[in-house]
Amino acid sequence: MITIPAYKDLDIHHIVCDYNGTIAKDGKVLQALPELFRALQAHYRLYVITADTFGTVQAEVSRFGCEVKVLSSDDHSEEKAAFIRTLGAEHCVALGNGNNDALMLKAAALGVAILGEEGCSTQTLLASDLVCKSAKEALELLLYPKRLIATLRR
Numbered sequence: 001m002i003t004i005p006a007y008k009d010l011d012i013h014h015i016v017c018d019y020n021g022t023i024a025k026d027g028k029v030l031q032a033l034p035e036l037f038r039a040l041q042a043h044y045r046l047y048v049i050t051a052d053t054f055g056t057v058q059a060e061v062s063r064f065g066c067e068v069k070v071l072s073s074d075d076h077s078e079e080k081a082a083f084i085r086t087l088g089a090e091h092c093v094a095l096g097n098g099n100n101d102a103l104m105l106k107a108a109a110l111g112v113a114i115l116g117e118e119g120c121s122t123q124t125l126l127a128s129d130l131v132c133k134s135a136k137e138a139l140e141l142l143l144y145p146k147r148l149i150a151t152l153r154r
Contacts, residue, residue: 002145006154010109014087015040015142017066018080018096018104019050019057021118023135027054029061032136037064039143047087049080049104080104095138102127112138 002010017023023033037046046066050057057068073079081103084092094101094108099121105111106127113120113128114135125131130151132138141148 002148004149004152007152008109010093011091012093012109012142013045013091014047014093015044015139016047016049016084016087016092016094016104016108017135018094018098018101018114019048019061020053021097021116022095022101022114023048024057024060025117027056027060029064030135032134033139034064036136036139036143037066040139041065044093044142047083049083051076051100076100077103081107084108093142095135096124097121099123105129112141114138 023030040046047069048057048061048066049069051071061068069083071079077100084094084104084107089107090109092108093110094104095112095114096105097114097116097118097120102123105124111128113125113131115131116134
């Protein structure tokens with residue numbers, strides 16, 4: 001449990017990450033993340049949700065113990081949000097950067113917009129609870145929750 005004064009209590013069990021633009025660039029997982037994934041697995045269940053544009057997600061993340069959800073519907077935005085609700089939105093952190101991540105971030109107990117090299121959709125930015133420059137910084141907030149508290153307390 002992470003108690004953020006005058007904001008909310010977070011009882012996080014799941015971390016759900018968009019793939020391209022969030023934890024990967026051009027279909028390849030960003031270099032700093034495998035070590036973070038391993039550290040986070042001691043406390044959380046990790047998921048990657050993606051349309052798998054480059055067809056690389058299974059090969060890239062299977063070695064890190066993340067579960068992969070490849071999108072199959074015509075409405076990726078709603079499919080991502082529905083996945084969060086299926087896990088129990090009140091127990092989820094969601095990371096994303098694209099238009100199709102906005103509903104997922106809004107549904108999660110904590111939505112983190114990633115303003116990485118691909119940029120961040122305005123809709124997703126507005127749907128988030130906070131913004132980080134990279135997935136590495138966002139994931140570190142969950143390893144070092146006092147950073148999260150310092151940012152979100154009122």
